[in-house]
Amino acid sequence: MYALGHLGLVLLAFAPIARHLRRTNRTPLAAAGTIQVAALSTIPDADLLLASVSHRGVTHTVWFALAVGSGLATLAALRALRRPPAPGRRRWTAGLASGLIGAFAVLAHLVGDVITPMGITPLAPVVDAHYSLAVVNAADPSANNALFALGVLATTSTWIAGRVRVPRARPTPRTVLAWLARIDRRPWRTPTTHRDDRTAGQSTRGALDENAPR
Known part of the structure; x- marks a missing residue:
């Protein structure tokens, strides 16, 4: 050529x-x-x-x-x-x-x-x-x-x-544990906690009313 x-x-x-x-x-x-x-x-x-x-x-x-x-x-x-x-x-x-x-x-x-x-x-x-x-x-x-x-x-x-592709970081035990810790603090778990606390408070008040002197 x-x-x-x-x-x-x-x-x-x-x-x-x-x-x-x-x-x-x-x-x-x-x-x-x-x-x-x-x-x-x-x-x-x-x-x-x-x-x-x-x-x-x-x-x-x-x-x-x-x-x-x-x-x-x-x-x-x-x-x-x-x-x-x-x-x-x-x-x-x-x-x-x-x-x-x-x-x-x-x-x-x-x-x-x-x-x-x-x-x-x-x-x-x-x-x-x-x-x-x-x-x-x-x-x-x-x-x-x-x-x-x-x-x-x-x-x-x-x-x-040809676009630049940023390589993804590989997960490590530390990042996995941090991700799991963030899940425990997510907002969707809050209503369940409040409902459990309210139920526990009602049970406590009921027990106090039964033990109160009449």
């Missing part, structure tokens, strides 16, 4: 992840991830700028995806070490997220190339098996435009429809 098609494909693939992050109250990570996958959508095609590297060679393998992910994770971790950790977060969280998102972007690019007749050899040089689904041509403008439109539509719907 061309750059426009790859951009749409990575956005389309990352949209469900971004929606999940938004629903779990991690909107900044969803935004950073969307920007990162968009920026890395064509990074494997850097081999076109290198005369000594064949196109769809080493940069179109899972090993390259692991290398990109490891490099981004290392850079993010080193940057996090220079800053104080955020409350409730660990230093390696940013590095791990950046590495996973970077590797995901490269793998999504490989999916965009495996559907073309030229295909890829994703496990080279360990395994020389070549894969090609030959669904569309890489230069097909209709396919590239359609993928881009789907990616933009999926990303837009994620940010419009």
Whole structure:
């Protein structure tokens, strides 16, 4: 695929992840991830700028995806070490997220190339098996435009429809006991108590009247 098609494909693939992050109250990570996958959508095609590297060679393998992910994770971790950790977060969280998102972007690019007749050899040089689904041509403008439109539509719907869902607190023995204590003080129990007190008062007055001297 061309750059426009790859951009749409990575956005389309990352949209469900971004929606999940938004629903779990991690909107900044969803935004950073969307920007990162968009920026890395064509990074494997850097081999076109290198005369000594064949196109769809080493940069179109899972090993390259692991290398990109490891490099981004290392850079993010080193940057996090220079800053104080955020409350409730660990230093390696940013590095791990950046590495996973970077590797995901490269793998999504490989999916965009495996559907073309030229295909890829994703496990080279360990395994020389070549894969090609030959669904569309890489230069097909209709396919590239359609993928881009789907990616933009999926990303837009994620940010419009994806609402933040506040997680519910799990009940603990202390909260259960407090809830039971509040039930005992609810207003609907008050009339019964008053009626019992009134009945007890009438019985006491009756007993006093019987014991009174005549």
